[in-house]
Amino acid sequence: MKKIAFITGATSGIGKATAEALAPHFKLILCGRRADRLAAISEAMPTETRTLCFDVRNQSEVFDAINSLSPEWRKIDLLINNAGNAHGLDLIHEGSLEDFDAMIDINVKGLIYVSKAIVPEMVERDCGHIINISSIAGKEVYPKGGVYCASKHAVTALSDGMRMELNPYNIKVGNVCPGAVDTEFSAVRFKGDLEKAAKVYEGYEPLVAQDIAEVIAFMALRPDHVNISDITILPKAQGSATIFNRK
Structure with a gap:
């Protein structure tokens, strides 16, 4: 029987691409607004899919929403944790x-809310896997992004804390830190200003959502004894959170 994967932020970008990458291997619970x-x-x-x-x-x-799932579908x-x-x-x-x-x-x-609603059942079953989507901003800080960077540093810290706290319950925890990915991210950041959003990716080839989804799927499909705990993925042209080769 297929296992069940629960994906937040599944309506676009990395979440949608991750659903597509995992569909051959999992039943899916897709979440979004x-x-x-x-x-x-x-x-x-x-x-087989459910939506929340x-x-x-x-x-x-x-x-x-999570409590509305049938007992069968609560066994996630x-x-x-992709929504962000x-x-x-x-x-x-x-x-x-x-x-x-x-x-x-x-x-x-x-x-925190989604994890609190789901993880106790994983603890009870003594198994599970959590992959949190942080960012290169969860590793570095850049001007004008202090609060965003703080929020993604928090995701990285939560991943580390969860990995330690859930270790006795055979629950794996991984953290993914993407660099520049051409999704709706910049359009949202710039409040629908598509011209300004497009400039973020000018002069180099950014990552696309599928690049990150392939990494997530790779992590999810490792043997049970293997946990990829932390991974940073950047486009070739990106040297740090703020350094890009735009030739």
């Missing part, structure tokens, strides 16, 4: 508190 996209993606999957529409920032929505083997966003690119004293709150609420608290 856009019900129409969830339905379309679910329908295209070559595996909720906002990871809303604690009650998270628990209500693989949790991909960047909002704005501003100096700390000029940025919007609304943007700062959104990044902390989605990237940090959302991951």
Whole structure:
């Protein structure tokens, strides 16, 4: 029988690509805020699928949605904490508190809420695998991205903490830190300004969502005794969070 993978932020970008990469190997629970996209993606999957529409920032929505699953579908083997966003690119004293709150609420608290709803069942079964999607910003800090970097540093720290705390329960925990990936990320960061978003990827070949999905699938499909605990993946043209070869 196929195991069950639970993916947050599955309506676009890395989440959607990860669902496609895992579909041959897992049954899927796809989560996101856009019900129409969830339905379309679910329908295209070559595996048994369930969808849950909720906002990871809303604690009650998270628990209500996950608790609505049947007992069979509550036995989640693989949790991909992918939901996350960047909002704005501003100096700390000029940025919007609304943007700062959104990044902390989605990237940090959302991951905590989803994990808190799912991990106790993994502990009870003495098995499971969690893969958290952090960022190169979870390893480095850059100007005008302090709060975003702080939120992704928190994801990396949570991954390390979860790995230690869940070790006695045979639960594997991995952390993925992508560099520049051409998805909706920059369009969201720049609040729909597609021209500004496009400039982020000018002059070099960025990663695409499928590149990250292949890494996630590789981690998920290792033998049970193998845990890839932390991985950073960059496009060839990227030397650090802020250094790019744009020739």
